Structures are given as structure tokens and as C-alpha cells.
Amino acid sequence: MPPAVAAPVARGATRRCGADRTTSIAADGWATATMSDDHTAEIPLTVTHDVIDGRHRVRIEGELDAFTVPEVRAVLADAEGGDVVLDLDGVTFIDSSGLAMVVEARQRLQAQQRQLVIGPRSPIVQRLLELSGVAGHLDQSC
Numbered sequence: 001m002p003p004a005v006a007a008p009v010a011r012g013a014t015r016r017c018g019a020d021r022t023t024s025i026a027a028d029g030w031a032t033a034t035m036s037d038d039h040t041a042e043i044p045l046t047v048t049h050d051v052i053d054g055r056h057r058v059r060i061e062g063e064l065d066a067f068t069v070p071e072v073r074a075v076l077a078d079a080e081g082g083d084v085v086l087d088l089d090g091v092t093f094i095d096s097s098g099l100a101m102v103v104e105a106r107q108r109l110q111a112q113q114r115q116l117v118i119g120p121r122s123p124i125v126q127r128l129l130e131l132s133g134v135a136g137h138l139d140q141s142c
Contacts, residue, residue, distance in 0.1 A: 046090070047075045054082040061090030064098030076105050084109060085141070089120035094128055106138060117141055
């Protein structure tokens with residue numbers, strides 16, 4: 001499993017992830033990981049952020065893992081003021097990095113007297129939330 005990247009990766013930017021891997025996130029939302037031996041994998045990720053009636057809605061589509069979590073963290077960090085609804089209905093894969101990001105976002109927002117609500121979620125996300133015991137600690141809608 002690749003190591004987590006500590007700093008956010010902006011769309012259109014390239015970030016060096018260790019001595020043998022570079023991750024780029026293009027303007028269209030596709031993350032590309034390039035290994036030093038010229039193996040390239042495209043990881044589909046789309047993150048949309050809307051504000052409706054002062055409430056942020058962040059929708060994630062694609063894989064939520066160590067490669068893509070930095071992009072989502074950056075979007076969540078930009079969601080200033082108001083509560084946040086995290087729409088995970090389009091998530092096709094989630095690992096412990098994605099789960100940790102959800103828990104960290106909840107803690108950060110609570111410290112700011114704000115709320116993280118888990119909105120629609122895919123069966124894969126729901127299963128991980130339940131198996132990890134996190135589901136009972138999150139505000140969930142739908």
C-alpha cells in the first residue's frame with residue numbers, strides 16, 4: 001500500500017511521493033500515479049463542492065485511498081463556515097486512508113462548532129463504516 005501524502009495535491013499539480021512515484025491530479029479530476037519503472041495507473045476521482053443555503057456539499061466519486069485522500073482533504077479544508085455534507089454515494093473503493101480522512105474531518109469540524117454529515121453513501125462505504133464501528137459516531141442522513 002502506498003504511503004499517505006501529508007500535503008494536499010491541487011488539481012493540475014504534480015507531487016513527488018517518495019523516490020519512485022509521482023502523483024498528478026489533472027483539471028478533469030483524474031489522478032495519475034507514475035512509477036519510476038514507467039508503470040502508470042490512472043485513478044478516477046471526481047470531487048465536487050457546492051454551497052447551498054450556507055451548507056457545504058462535497059460529493060466524491062471514484063476511489064478514496066492514499067492516492068486520492070489529499071485531494072479530498074484540500075477540498076474539505078476550503079469549505080469554510082457552515083456544516084459539511086459528505087456525499088459518498090459515488091465511492092467505488094475506500095480503504096483505511098479514506099476512513100481516517102472522514103474521522104479527521106469530523107473531529108476538525110466539531111472543534112470549529114460545525115457538523116459533518118455523511119449523506120448518501122455507497123454500500124462499500126456503509127459496510128466499512130459499520131465494520132469499523134465508526135457508523136455509530138457519525139451523523140448520517142439518507
